[in-house]
Amino acid sequence: MTAQLECPRCGTSYPLDEVRYLCDCGSQLDVSHDLGALRAQITRTIFDARQRGAPTPHLCPERDSGVWRYRELILPVPAEMIVSRPEGNTPLYQHPRLSEWVGVDCLYLKHEGENPSGSFKDRGMTVGVTQARWLGARAVACASTGNTSASLAAYAALAGLPAIVFIPQGKIAAGKLAQALAYGAHTLQVTGDFDDAMRLVQHICDEMGIYLLNSLNPFRLEGQKSIIFETIHGLNWQPPDWIVLPAGNLGNTAAFGKALYELQQLGLITQMPRLAAVQATGANPFYQSYQLGFRQAVKVRAETVATAIRIGAPVSYERAVRSLRWTNGLVTQVSDAEIMDAKAMVDRAGIGCEPASAAAVAGVRKLVAEGVIRPSERVVAVLTGNLLKDPAATVSYHTGEWPEAQFANRPRAVSAHPEEVRRVIESIL
Numbered sequence: 406m407t408a409q410l411e412c413p414r415c416g417t418s419y420p421l422d423e424v425r426y427l428c429d430c431g432s433q434l435d436v437s438h439d440l441g442a443l444r445a446q447i448t449r450t451i452f453d454a455r456q457r458g459a460p461t462p463h464l465c466p467e468r469d470s471g472v473w474r475y476r477e478l479i480l481p482v483p484a485e486m487i488v489s490r491p492e493g494n495t496p497l498y499q500h501p502r503l504s505e506w507v508g509v510d511c512l513y514l515k516h517e518g519e520n521p522s523g524s525f526k527d528r529g530m531t532v533g534v535t536q537a538r539w540l541g542a543r544a545v546a547c548a549s550t551g552n553t554s555a556s557l558a559a560y561a562a563l564a565g566l567p568a569i570v571f572i573p574q575g576k577i578a579a580g581k582l583a584q585a586l587a588y589g590a591h592t593l594q595v596t597g598d599f600d601d602a603m604r605l606v607q608h609i610c611d612e613m614g615i616y617l618l619n620s621l622n623p624f625r626l627e628g629q630k631s632i633i634f635e636t637i638h639g640l641n642w643q644p645p646d647w648i649v650l651p652a653g654n655l656g657n658t659a660a661f662g663k664a665l666y667e668l669q670q671l672g673l674i675t676q677m678p679r680l681a682a683v684q685a686t687g688a689n690p691f692y693q694s695y696q697l698g699f700r701q702a703v704k705v706r707a708e709t710v711a712t713a714i715r716i717g718a719p720v721s722y723e724r725a726v727r728s729l730r731w732t733n734g735l736v737t738q739v740s741d742a743e744i745m746d747a748k749a750m751v752d753r754a755g756i757g758c759e760p761a762s763a764a765a766v767a768g769v770r771k772l773v774a775e776g777v778i779r780p781s782e783r784v785v786a787v788l789t790g791n792l793l794k795d796p797a798a799t800v801s802y803h804t805g806e807w808p809e810a811q812f813a814n815r816p817r818a819v820s821a822h823p824e825e826v827r828r829v830i831e832s833i834l
């Protein structure tokens with residue numbers, strides 16, 4: 406294999422097939438690829454050619470998956486080990502009304518909610534579950550605000566592995582809970598919040614020899630890097646000026662920086678986009694730490710309508726800080742009202758997303774208003790989850806539970822009389 410596990414803090418390396426998430430020094434680990442050797446092998450045209458491969462009756466991961474197309478930069482495993490739906494190949498939308506609303510000429514929305522289980526987590530999970538199978542794991546587990554558990558449940562079902570998911574009781578959106586149950590995961594509803602569930606799952610996995618598939622697991626992040634590879638490939642290798650994403654546990658922030666760093670080292674891009682990580686004001690430990698110049702990690706008790714990012718002690722903190730250093734990135738925060746209005750705009754464009762994803766769009770709008778993003782700059786905002794994940798948040802916004810809602814689309818009650826219905830429709834049109 407041309408990759409190994411490596412500690413970004415002390416440089417110690419470990420074989421790729423050792424079950425470990427942390428270095429002996431306590432730091433999280435990277436999957437480290439031999440970029441020097443890869444530089445001689447990898448060209449843009451290799452990836453183009455895979456995209457055009459001839460159809461076959463069976464799944465061909467390199468051709469069909471937007472993750473495994475970049476497999477040399479992800480995980481060098483034999484193709485027959487791969488557990489894939491396939492995932493990725495998500496659209497890069499543009500919509501004039503949204504660009505105008507946020508205030509830039511060129512806004513792309515990379516819609517990761519259009520992955521098989523409805524969130525970007527599938528990109529990490531295809532790699533994490535493949536690695537679990539490669540290692541011969543007896544079961545897999547994660548703590549989750551909902552999407553990780555939905556995705557883990559789906560990929561574990563596909564691989565025939567038992568899955569155990571730890572979710573904060575009453576704090577995950579209905580669509581996500583439904584998925585975990587439907588795909589057959591053993592679902593533990595933990596009293597407490599996500600941060601409690603996260604501590605618990607780490608302890609249990611260590612004690613019971615269960616394979617942990619939170620983003621603490623370095624293989625998950627390798628898969629999530631493909632959001633960047635696919636986006637920039639989709640833009641003909643012309644990187645945008647900004648990549649804006651919602652930030653919770655900071656797995657994606659960590660993965661995006663690593664992806665961009667590797668693309669630059671390989672000579673596949675020459676200009677580095679800036680990352681902007683967006684938090685909800687009620688769940689903003691990374692923002693607070695940014696304000697302190699990253700001198701220390703901050704913990705908060707988190708509360709936000711965007712339950713996916715309701716996280717007070719993000720686990721990928723150190724690697725996320727590194728990403729911002731590599732990309733001259735920044736962190737901002739937006740209120741729940743700004744998130745829900747941005748979501749309504751994305752939904753009304755016919756695209757749709759869940760609340761956490763809309764934080765990215767609200768963040769772009771805020772950074773443009775502050776003069777940080779210039780209107781002429783090219784911006785990619787990542788929509789991380791599907792509209793259908795959290796129907797309750799959408800319905801409550803439109804039915805008046807959000808007094809400050811700017812774009813509520815209230816349903817109207819009518820009696821079953823054509824006369825009345827005609828009157829109502831005439832008053833609308």
Ligand code: F0G
Pocket residue numbers: 524526548549550551552553554620651652653654655656657658713714759761762789790
């Ligand atoms: N958007 C959505 C829809 C998410 O589900 C998550 C995280 C994030 C953004 C934040 O990404 O953690 O990489 O900073 N969801 C995790 C979960 C925590 O358990 O599903 P992050």
